Amino acid sequence: MPGDLAAQAVSALATVSPEPGAPKPDPILVADGVNRHFGGLVAVDVTHVEFQKGAITALIGPNGAGKSTFFNLLSGFDKADGGTWVYAGTAVTNTAPHKLARRGMVRTFQLTKSLSRLTVMDNMLLGAGGQKGEVMIASVLPFLWSAQEKKNRERAMVLLERFNLAAKADDFAGSLSGGQRKLLEMARALMLEPSLIMLDEPMAGVNPALKQSLLDHIRDIREEGTTVVFVEHDMDMVRDVSDWVVVMAQGKVIAEGRPDVVMRDQRVIDAYLGAHHDQQLTKSGESLTEGTSS
Amino acid sequence: MDLGFVLTQSITQAIGVTAIIYLLATMGLNIQFGYTGLLNFGQIAFVAIGAYAIGVFMIQWQQNPWPSWMPWQTLVPNLWVAILYALLLSVILALILGIPTLRLRADYLAIVTIATGEIIRLAFKSTDPLGGSQGINGKMGQDFYDLNPFPQQDRFDFGPLTYTRADLWVVICGWVVIGLLLLLTWALMRSPWGRVLKGIREDEDAVRSLGKNTYLRKMQALILGGLFGALSGIFWAIAKQSVQPDSMVPAFTFFCYTILILGGAARVMGPVLGAIIFWFLLVFVEQFLLLLIDNGTITFLVPTQVGPIRFILVGLGLMLLMIYRPQGILGDKKELALDAR
Amino acid sequence: MHRGFARLLLALLGLVIGAVALTGVAQAAGPAIIAVVTDANKAPIAGVTVTVTGPDGFTGTGETGADGTATIEVPKSGKYVITLDESTIPGGAAVKDGPERTANVLSGNKKILFPVGVPDDGGGGGDSGGAGGITLDRVLQLILDGVVLSLIIALGALGLNLIFGTTGLSNFAHGELLTLGAFTAFVLNVWWGIDLLIAAPIAIALSGLLWGWGQNQILWKPLRKRGTGLIAAMIVSIGLAIALRYTILFIFGGTPKSYAQFAGQPGLELGPIFITPKAIVLSIIAIIVLVATILWLKSSRIGKATRAVSDNPALASASGVNVERVISVVWVVGAILAAYAGIFLGVTQNVVWTMGQFLLLTMFAAIVLGGLGTISGAIVGSFVVGITVQLSTLIVPTELKTGAALLLMIVLLLVRPQGLLGRPERVG
C-alpha cells in the first residue's frame, strides 16, 4: 500500500512540465512570493513553488543560494519579509515551528543539533509527540504517563536498530561521531511520525559507507508514506534517490524537473559554474556572500 | 576560642539558617540554570519579593497601611495568607521578567534579571512605605513561632551543637521544606517534562523543531525557580525577623551560582551538597583565621581583614570550579568527556 | 591542561602573596561610621567635611562624595562623636538637629544621618520624588552632570563592547578594570608620592599591560584554547570580579580615598551651572580619547582587523587576520580606557573599592541600549544612560537614579531587541 503511494507520486510527476513553479497534481506544501532580505542582500525570493505529496524532492543549488534560509522560513524558524505558504491545505505563513511540527511538518538542521548531554535514548524520546508527561502538573504523577513512555521507548528502540544506533542508546549524544549525529537527528525526527520531513544536508559529513544506508533510509521513509524534501550537494545521490529536483540560485527557483532533465539544463550548469568559479577565489567553504554582506 | 569551637561553629552554620536561605534560592537556580539553561542572574529579586512581602504585609502595612485606606489587617490576617501573597507576587515577577525576555537571546535574560534585582532593591530602599533604607524589623514570623512544639527550655544540645528553642524549630522546618522540594525536583526532572527542560538547555531550536512549546516550558521553569527563591525570602523574613534592602545585592545570586556549581548543576542533590560545603568552608576559614589572629599565630592580619578574605576565596573558588570542574562534585565523569559548552 | 592549571594557580598565588605583602602598609577594613549628608529633599550633598573623635584619642575625618556619604573607619567598637563642619555645606545651610551626633559603634558599620536645612515647602514631599521642583537651572546642571557621567560610562562601555565583540565574553569583571586603574594611580600617587600628572599616565600604561594584556594572557587566552563556553566564561568573570574587588578591599580598606592632588578643588560657576575645572579638563581629554579610539578602529589596520573579527571571527581568521593578536590589542585598549575612566572618577569623586562595580550595570545597560557589539552604539548608549541617570533625579528619589537607566534599558529591549543602532541578529 505505501509502495503504491510512492509509485503514484512518481507517475503523477511524470506529467508535470519541468518549469520553475510548475503546479503539481497533489502538492503538500505550496509557497507563494516568499522573500527574505538581510540588509541589502536578497537571501530568498521564491515566486512560486510546489512540493508533491509522497515524493522525494531534492532542493539543490550552490552555496549561499538561500536553501537553508528557505527551510528556516517555511518551518517558522525565521520570519519572512513577505509571502504566504500553505501546508496540507492550511495556511501556515510564519507559524511557530513547534506548531508546524505537531502538524507533521518536521525538519532537521544543516548544522546538526544533537542534544549533547542527553542520552541517545532521551534524544529519541524527546521526539515523540503528544506526551502526557510533558505537561508540568502531570509530570509528577508517573502513572499518567509511564505506559505511554514505555511504548515510546519501544518505538525508539526499533528506530535506533534501523539506524544502527541501538548499541549507543545509553551514551550521551555528545559522544557520537558527526555522521552518527546526523543519523540520530533523522531518527529523532521520525519519532514524530511526520507527514513531511525536510532534511537540510542530511549527508554532509557522513562517510560514504553510511551514505548509502542513509539513502536507503530516505527511500524507506517515503515508502511509509512520508513526503521528503532534502538539500544535497552530491549530484549522484540526488540522481539516485530523488523523484523531482528544485534548483535555487541567488534566492530564486531557477529550474525544476526530473533529475536527469534538470542536470542537463543550461541555467543550472551556469549557476553552478558561476558559484564554483567565485568559490575558488575566496577559498572559504560555506559562506561566500556572508562575508561581503556583513 | 579553640579549634573545637571553630568546628562547632562551622557545622552549625553549614546546616543553619543562612545555609538554608541560600540553599532554597540555589535549588530554584538549579531548575532555571542547571536544568533549563536559563541565565537568571537576579534570583535575589525573587528572594527580596518573598522576604519583603512578609515584612510589608505582617509589619509595615499593619502599622501604617499604604495606601492609608487599605484594610490590610483584614486582607492579611495572618502569616499564612502573607506567604500566599508572597508566592503569588513572585509568580507575577516571573511573568514580568519572562514574557519579554524569554524570546530574546540568552544573555539578555542575564542582564535583564540582574538589572531587575537592582531596580527592586533600589525601589525598596527609596520607598518609605516599603521600609526605606532602614528595612523592616519586627515579629513578622510570630504565627510560625506560636506553633513551636518543643518544650519551654533555654537550650537544646545535640552533641556539640546547641540550639535555642526558636532556632531549633526554624532549622528543622527549613530542612523539612527542603526535603519536600527536593522530592518535587526529583519527580519533575525524571519525567518527560524534565527531559524537555534539559533539551532546551542543550539546544532550544532542536526542541522547537520537535514540536515542543519551549517558551511555555522556559516560563514554567522560571516561575518554579522563582517560587523556590520566594520561599527562600519567606524563610529569611521568618527566621531573621528582619529584612534589609542592603542585604538584597547581586552578590547573593553569585553566591548561589558558586554553591550550585560546587555541588553540581542539574543534580537534585547538588545544591544541598554545595550549600553545606560552601558554608562550612566559609565559616571555618573565617573562624580559623580569627582564632590564629586571636592567639597571636598570625600577626600580619587584623580581624577586619578576615571578611574580605572569605570573599576572595569565594571568587577564586567560583573561577577554578567553572574552569576545572564545571560539573561539580556530583557531576558525571562521562559529561566531562564532552566538549564544554 | 596541567600546565595551564599550574600557571593559573601560580598567578593567583602571586596575587594573594602580593596582597598579603602589601598589608603592612594597608589600612584595615571596617567597622566604620558612615555619615550621610542630604539636603531637605533627600538629595545627597557632596564635599562636606565630617570629623569623628573617639576613645584612645582617635580622630578621623572624611569628606562626603557624590552620594552624600563619608565613610570613616574606626579602630574598634566604642563611643564616638561625629561632628559635621557646617562651614563646608554649600550655601551655608545648617544641619537640622545640630552638627554633632554621638554613636555607639558595635561590630558593624554605623550609619549617621545629617539632614540639612528645612524642606522647600509642604507641597513637594521628599519621598515621592520631584525633589526641588523642575527648574531650568537644575535641568541644565543635571544635563552637564549627565554628560560627565556619560563620558566615564562610555570609556568603560567601549572597552566592554570591544571585548564582547571580539571574544563573545560578557565580562562581568570589567568594572574592576576601572577600579584597578584608579588604585594603580593611587599607589603611585599617594603611596609613592609621584605627582598625579605623572602618576596617571604611568598608571594607565601599567593597567594596559598588567590588567589588560596580562589578564588576557594568564586567564582568557588559555580558556579560549580549552574551548570554554561563553556562559562558563561569563561565570568565570563573575568569580574574577568578586576576587579582585575583595582583594582591593583587603589591601586598601573600605574608606573612600582621594589622590594627593586636585582633591578639594573649588568649583566654577558658569552662569546657572556649577562645575570644577578638573572635571572640565578630564572631560575634554575623555572626548579626545574616545574620538581617537573610534578613528583608530575605523582607519588603522589593526582597528579594521578588530572590526572584522567582531563581524565574523571564522571568516576573519580564514582571510589571514591573526585573531589572537587582535584580541590581545582589544584587551589592552579596553584596560587603558577603563583605567582612564577609573582615574577620572577617582579625581572627581573618590577612589573606593566599589567604584567600578557600581558602574558595571550602567555600562551593560549602555551597550545593550546601543546595540551589543557595535562601536558607535556603545557611545550613544552611554550618553542615553548617563543623562537618564542624572535627569531622572528630577522625578525619582536620588537613590533610584541607576534604577531609572536600567528600567529604560529593559523597556527598550522589549521594543528593539537589537538595541538602538544594532542589526537584527542572525537566526539559525
Ligand SMILES: Nc1ncnc2c1ncn2[C@@H]1O[C@H](COP(=O)(O)OP(=O)(O)O)[C@@H](O)[C@H]1O
Ligand atoms: N541571519 C543572516 N544574516 C545575514 N545574512 C544571512 C543570514 N542568514 C543567511 N544569510 C545569507 O543569505 C544567503 C543564503 O544563505 P543560506 O540560506 O544559508 O544558503 P544555502 O543554505 O543555500 O547555502 C547567504 O548569502 C547567507 O550569507
Ligand SMILES: [Mg+2]
Ligand atoms: Mg545551507
